[in-house]
Amino acid sequence: MANIIEGVKYTKEHEWVKIDGDIATTGITDYAQSELSDIVMVEPPGIGQKIKAGDAVGTIEAVKAVTDLYACLSGEVTEVNDAVVADPSIMNKDAYGEGWIYKVKIDAPKEIDNLLSPEQYKELIAKS
Amino acid sequence: MAKKTPFYDMHLKNNGKIVEFTGYLMPVQFEGIIPEHQVVRNSVGVFDVSHMGEVEIRGKDRIKFVNYITTNDVSKLALNQIQYSTMLYPDAGIVDDLLVYNLKDRMFLVVNAANTEKDYKWILDNKQFDVEISNLSDGIGQLAVQGPKAEAVGQKLFDFNLSELEYYWTTEVKIKDIPVILSRTGYTGEDGFEIYLDEKYAVRVWDMVFEAGKEFGIKPIGLGARDTLRFEMRYCLYGNDIDKTTNPLEAGLAWIVKFDKGDFIGKESLLKIKEEGLKRKLVGFEVVDKGIPRPHQEIHNEERKLGFVTSGTFSPSLKKGIGIGYVELPHNKVGTILKVIGKTPIDVKIIKGPFYKRGTHK
DSSP: OOOSSSSSOOOOOSSEEEEEEEEEEEEEHHHHHHHHHHEEEEOOOOOOOEOOOOOEEEEEEEEEESEEEEEEEOOOEEEOOOOHHHHHTTHHHOTTTTTOOOOEEOOOOGGGGGGGGGGHHHHHHHHH | OOEEEHHHHHHHHTTTTTETTEEEEEEEEEEEEHHHHHHHHHHEEEEEOTTSSSEEEEEETTHHHHHHSSSOOOOOOOOOOOEEEEEEEEEEEEEEEEEEEEOOOEEEEOOGGGGGHHHHHHHHTOSSSSSSEOOOOGEEEEEEEESHHHHHHHHHHSSGGGGGGGBBBBEEEEETEEEEEEOOSSSSSSSEEEEEEEEGGEEEEEEEEHHHHGGGEEEEEEEEHHHHHHHHTTTBTTTBBSSTTTTTTTTOGGGGGGGGGOOOHHHHHHHHHHHHSSEEEEEEEEEEEOOOTTTOOOOESSSSSEEEEEEEEEEEETTTTEEEEEEEEEOOOOOOOEESSSSEEEEEEEEEOOOOOOOOOO
16 A cells, blocks of 8 residues: 655645745655656756646656656746656655655745645545 | 466565456566566576466477478477477468477477467467367466576476576476476576476475575566566567567568478568568667657657657666667668657667677576
8 A cells, every 4th residue: 555644745646745835845656656666767857947837847767667747836946856866766765755856936825725635645546 | 357377376475566467467576677677687586477378289290280380490399499489470470479399299389478369269270280289378387487596496496407408498397296397498588497387286386496596585576577687688579579560570580480491371471571672670779868768659860750669668787778669771770870759859779689698598
């Protein structure tokens, strides 16, 4: 059973968002890393890039599968996790911790209401 | 309803991630594709390949018949020798690729799981001469023990000198009291062997293999790593790299087509194709910078489309993207740089031979 943690929000694209003031940190969920398995490459958006919620802003490649990385919230990318770019398998080992991918300065806080609670996300993956 | 192999409970016990594959519930991975891949390259791993099909041909004309339905020359086989071959449709499209075992009083055709029913029907439909044909697939379990330590594991199970069993040879032996067909074959590029046995002995033999392999860190391996291992050796996969729309000459399988052996299904069309000249060939390529080619993506040069990717993955041994695909002649030369059209185009370079060149298979 996939691990779903409290204290973060989720998206239906299987990403998580941790909100700290006006900064949101995001990564992929434990369910996503388990489905992808063996992640070998990640291309996050660039620092300074303006992203819009719902847009494809990067790519994650595993041995057998490839998936887009979607922006959870609109804003400007402030930080990228160079450690996961260098060793993407960190996402398989620690999806919610060391496996974070990038941080964004939130433009439209009301978008946060569109994100899923842990409970709602649990329901979503129960159906898939 | 998907079928279970006789090793299904072992996969659950080992926390295998189960998927339905060609009608069977099979483990796609246990610990992960990459760690399992490395176990086979560096030590020894065990694959459940019971989903593979086995068709038996008996009767006095079996050599004549198998020569008629396959492209390689089975009359060249010694007793207990094995041959890689293909079966063709009359238009030279590939029905399947297979192994032919020349056993005492019978031939044993090992075919792809997804094709077993189709192949069996094809063989029956083309039956000639004095032969009896049976599909034994359902009752047979099959394990592949693969890796540089496979011989050391096998030596603890069999009471004959395993080093005398050469690559692509087989023997009918016993593990304790259990009769098995043992062959020095595999789909990984490493040394190793495969065991065919009655499914009622399957779990006992699984346990014996794991007991014997304990000191080498033996592990169960899923279909995910089976694919990356075969791919690094550039072995064809039916359904990806070859199928009814491809012929063995363009797939680089001319070495298993013997035109001088007499008539066989597909021969006439294949000779015509050869005479007219091939239009495309299957090539292997590696990614120049970054990216991973994926099946069905188009292959282009600077001007236009030249072909498409048939298999593409990340190579755990080389740590980069590799691919196989059909490319129009004459753009198939080693060293040619082409583009695979994914979301962002990937530069790839055509290379010669297998991607992984340090395999231990003998």
